[in-house]
Amino acid sequence: MKFFLPDSQDLVDPSFDFELERRSMTRQRQRDDLYAHEVFSTPAFDGLLVSKGIVDGFGVLGSRYTLSQRRRLQRDGAPRFFRLDNASYPLEIMGDCGAFTYVDEEEPPYSVDEVLAFYESCRFHYGVSLDHVILEFDPAADAPGAEEDVIPPAIRARQQLTLERAREFLRKHKAGGHCFKPLGVAQGWSPKSYAAAVKALQKMGYDYIALGGMVPLKTQEIRLCLEEIQAVRKPGTRLHLLGVTRPEHLQEFSRLGIASFDSTSPLRQAFKDARDNYYLDGHKYTAIRIPQIEGNPDLQKKIFAGQVSQERARQLERECLESMRLFDQGRRTVRQTLEVLLEYERLYDPDAKQKRNDHAAAYEQTLENAPWRRCACEVCGKLKHHVILFRGAERNRRRGFHNIWTLYRQMHERGLGEGSPFQEETGARARRAKARAHG
Amino acid sequence: MPKELKLPAVEVRQSKGRTLYSFAVDGKLVHRFATISRVSRREGQLHGYQRPEALAHIEEIRNYLESPSPMVPNAVILAFDSRVRFKPAETKPPSKEVYSRPGTIIIPMEEQPDEDKPGFIVDGQQRLAAIRDAAIDSFPICVTAFITDDIGQQAEQFMLVNSTKPLSKALLYELLPQTRAQLPSSLSRRRLPAQLMVRLNQDERSPLKEMIQTATHPTGIIKDNSILKMLEHSLIDGALYEVRKRGNTEDGLEPMMELLRNYWTAVSQVFKEAWGKPPKKSRLMHGAGIISMGLIMDDASALLMETARPPTVQQYAAALQPLEKLCHWTSGTWDFGNGRTRKWNELQNTPKDIDLLARYLTDQYRSLVKDRPQKLRRVAQR
Numbered sequence: 001m002k003f004f005l006p007d008s009q010d011l012v013d014p015s016f017d018f019e020l021e022r023r024s025m026t027r028q029r030q031r032d033d034l035y036a037h038e039v040f041s042t043p044a045f046d047g048l049l050v051s052k053g054i055v056d057g058f059g060v061l062g063s064r065y066t067l068s069q070r071r072r073l074q075r076d077g078a079p080r081f082f083r084l085d086n087a088s089y090p091l092e093i094m095g096d097c098g099a100f101t102y103v104d105e106e107e108p109p110y111s112v113d114e115v116l117a118f119y120e121s122c123r124f125h126y127g128v129s130l131d132h133v134i135l136e137f138d139p140a141a142d143a144p145g146a147e148e149d150v151i152p153p154a155i156r157a158r159q160q161l162t163l164e165r166a167r168e169f170l171r172k173h174k175a176g177g178h179c180f181k182p183l184g185v186a187q188g189w190s191p192k193s194y195a196a197a198v199k200a201l202q203k204m205g206y207d208y209i210a211l212g213g214m215v216p217l218k219t220q221e222i223r224l225c226l227e228e229i230q231a232v233r234k235p236g237t238r239l240h241l242l243g244v245t246r247p248e249h250l251q252e253f254s255r256l257g258i259a260s261f262d263s264t265s266p267l268r269q270a271f272k273d274a275r276d277n278y279y280l281d282g283h284k285y286t287a288i289r290i291p292q293i294e295g296n297p298d299l300q301k302k303i304f305a306g307q308v309s310q311e312r313a314r315q316l317e318r319e320c321l322e323s324m325r326l327f328d329q330g331r332r333t334v335r336q337t338l339e340v341l342l343e344y345e346r347l348y349d350p351d352a353k354q355k356r357n358d359h360a361a362a363y364e365q366t367l368e369n370a371p372w373r374r375c376a377c378e379v380c381g382k383l384k385h386h387v388i389l390f391r392g393a394e395r396n397r398r399r400g401f402h403n404i405w406t407l408y409r410q411m412h413e414r415g416l417g418e419g420s421p422f423q424e425e426t427g428a429r430a431r432r433a434k435a436r437a438h439g
Numbered sequence: 440m441p442k443e444l445k446l447p448a449v450e451v452r453q454s455k456g457r458t459l460y461s462f463a464v465d466g467k468l469v470h471r472f473a474t475i476s477r478v479s480r481r482e483g484q485l486h487g488y489q490r491p492e493a494l495a496h497i498e499e500i501r502n503y504l505e506s507p508s509p510m511v512p513n514a515v516i517l518a519f520d521s522r523v524r525f526k527p528a529e530t531k532p533p534s535k536e537v538y539s540r541p542g543t544i545i546i547p548m549e550e551q552p553d554e555d556k557p558g559f560i561v562d563g564q565q566r567l568a569a570i571r572d573a574a575i576d577s578f579p580i581c582v583t584a585f586i587t588d589d590i591g592q593q594a595e596q597f598m599l600v601n602s603t604k605p606l607s608k609a610l611l612y613e614l615l616p617q618t619r620a621q622l623p624s625s626l627s628r629r630r631l632p633a634q635l636m637v638r639l640n641q642d643e644r645s646p647l648k649e650m651i652q653t654a655t656h657p658t659g660i661i662k663d664n665s666i667l668k669m670l671e672h673s674l675i676d677g678a679l680y681e682v683r684k685r686g687n688t689e690d691g692l693e694p695m696m697e698l699l700r701n702y703w704t705a706v707s708q709v710f711k712e713a714w715g716k717p718p719k720k721s722r723l724m725h726g727a728g729i730i731s732m733g734l735i736m737d738d739a740s741a742l743l744m745e746t747a748r749p750p751t752v753q754q755y756a757a758a759l760q761p762l763e764k765l766c767h768w769t770s771g772t773w774d775f776g777n778g779r780t781r782k783w784n785e786l787q788n789t790p791k792d793i794d795l796l797a798r799y800l801t802d803q804y805r806s807l808v809k810d811r812p813q814k815l816r817r818v819a820q821r
């Protein structure tokens with residue numbers, strides 16, 4: 001199974017000094033910054049997923065790219081833009097349209113020609129056909145004798161449109177002599193409708209099919225769909241799961257034909273999730289929040305109103321940072337550290353305790369376990385305790401990189417990876433486990 | 440620790456009842472005798488007058504203070520209460536023509552909580568915070584002080600010093616090329632583009648000579664900002680980045696200038712009709728035109744520089760030729776496809792229109808210049 005990391009220009013600045021919290025004056029964004037694959041010497045994913053919607057930006061969603069960056073991506077191609085050569089292992093790039101960016105439109109805002117031209121100029125290795133995402137899901141539509149109107153015509157039309165565009169995409173792909181590998185997209189509203197779409201795509205000639213619109217589905221619902229698809233899937237047909245990770249179910253997904261998936265959640269959870277910020281050994285730990293005063297709008301408002309003293313806030317912020325530093329050196333206990341952290345929390349979020357939202361128990365667990373000390377990845381090795389601090393993009397994003405690396409390693413340790421870079425190691429581990437079991 | 444700080448000072452009588460004191464003190468000491476009067480409300484009453492510190496701004500000043508030979512010429516302004524005294528060097532009163540007299544200013548320095556300190560910082564809180572935080576032993580700073588027990592007078596001075604207009608952007612860009620010192624990062628990022636812009640506007644052989652509107656050249660027809668944007672794009676993501684990467688920084692300007700001269704000369708030749716007219720009559724000289732054509736410069740250079748660097752005027756002109764018939768700089772209607780059209784003079788200098796035009800022109804350029812070597816493509820059939 002392959003893991004693709006969706007790109008949204010997530011980079012870290014190698015000149016950032018974590019003690020002084022400063023960066024080089026001459027640093028140029030993106031040019032001098034590092035992608036996850038430039039940070040790790042061992043693989044953390046198999047490829048990148050680049051969306052036209054993210055690159056161009058659509059409607060109110062502005063682009064993550066500047067005008068001149070977009071030009072450079074198309075001029076130099078994605079492999080050069082993303083500096084794949086800097087990775088110590090081969091990486092592939094998959095292009096898609098980013099159907100979620102235009103979900104509210106009646107029709108996709110791009111033509112098949114535009115999409116093909118985009119994939120071609122970016123020199124992607126894979127290209128996903130133009131689709132229109134379906135968010136409705138209702139297995140009742142599959143019941144024998146179910147009324148036609150369980151699913152509104154507009155939804156059925158989206159599936160039809162997606163299939164038509166896939167047909168046009170494949171035809172023009174062949175006629176244009178394009179080099180990338182085409183994927184057709186299956187959209188549906190129920191297990192049977194997904195299976196029907198897969199069947200139609202296979203008939204057109206696709207042997208690599210992306211399953212769209214499954215992000216909001218429960219794992220059980222995805223499983224039902226995959227089982228239904230399994231009944232029509234030809235042996236040579238590979239499936240790609242768009243935007244979904246369920247680490248606990250990868251084994252099963254793999255058995256049901258999933259050859260690849262993409263997901264940002266290991267990255268996003270590092271700084272978006274309320275609790276699960278740092279992955280290790282199958283656990284998810286809560287990162288230690290030490291917000292920058294200027295990065296915390298609530299606190300900033302109170303300071304401006306004169307209700308909280310800026311000096312006091314700065315002093316506590318510094319004490320928290322110092323405390324964590326000393327804790328990591330073994331010169332502060334969990335209890336001492338916790339005390340300072342919670343005092344700062346009471347200042348920037350005074351209602352936390354009332355809302356049962358304070359972090360006392362979660363922090364205690366994080367500090368007791370100090371998981372970053374056990375992690376073998378480059379980020380943890382270099383950052384030490386800074387990786388667990390929920391504070392500013394430089395730390396938060398690196399923690400996200402660590403999560404990606406951890407997920408990928410887990411995947412390979414369970415024997416799910418492809419061309420496994422950890423195979424030897426995993427094999428040795430399995431032999432050792434066996435020996436232990438027998439001994 | 441001394442209970443009082445005694446510093447040489449000058450007393451200046453400015454107007455009736457208004458006396459100023461001027462002296463130098465180690466900036467690291469100021470927080471020991473002066474505090475910031477933060478604005479707040481207690482039981483409905485307004486207290487204080489200062490805003491909180493802008494931490495990012497303090498960081499910039501702090502970086503500068505830690506550079507090799509920093510200078511902070513402007514004085515910070517302090518208001519003292521009457522516990523601070525001035526002792527003149529001579530007892531006899533000065534004559535009418537003399538406005539100032541030397542002496543000593545005496546400031547109590549006991550350890551007190553903030554609200555009991557004898558001084559308030561009226562202006563310079565960011566500078567003083569930066570000096571306090573900087574990794575330096577000391578930094579003498581000029582102080583202008585007045586003595587009053589009246590908080591209204593302090594607030595009045597605070598408003599006066601903080602209501603001055605900031606420097607105009609145009610003047611900043613004009614001054615920037617001459618600076619060498621470490622500048623705040625927002626300014627130093629613009630220094631190289633500003634240097635190139637000044638030369639494009641002045642050099643004898645520049646096709647843009649005296650065409651750029653700047654503070655000292657108000658009659659130029661192209662806005663300075665359009666040229667700066669075009670240069671920044673290229674310096675970060677385009678041809679100028681490639682040229683600059685190779686050259687060293689001291690003589691680095693000339694290769695970049697050569698490329699710019701050749702390209703824009705070619706533009707002036709291919710679009711002869713539209714060149715040199717005011718933006719009202721030609722959209723080529725407008726932000727949207729300059730920026731889009733700048734992106735074409737980067738695309739064209741990437742192709743041409745595989746064989747020639749920098750490309751010649753003739754090479755650029757040949758590369759631009761296919762675009763000529765598609766452009767409607769001075770009349771007609773642009774057809775951007777998918778039913779999007781714009782009359783030539785409806786094209787605005789907005790991000791949306793710049794984006795539309797740039798995307799159209801660069802896409803057209805790419806499809807018209809088909810000779811991209813096949814070998815450059817990475818075949819990935821798997």
Ligand SMILES: [Zn+2]
Pocket residue numbers: 375376377378379380381402
């Ligand atoms: Zn790690």
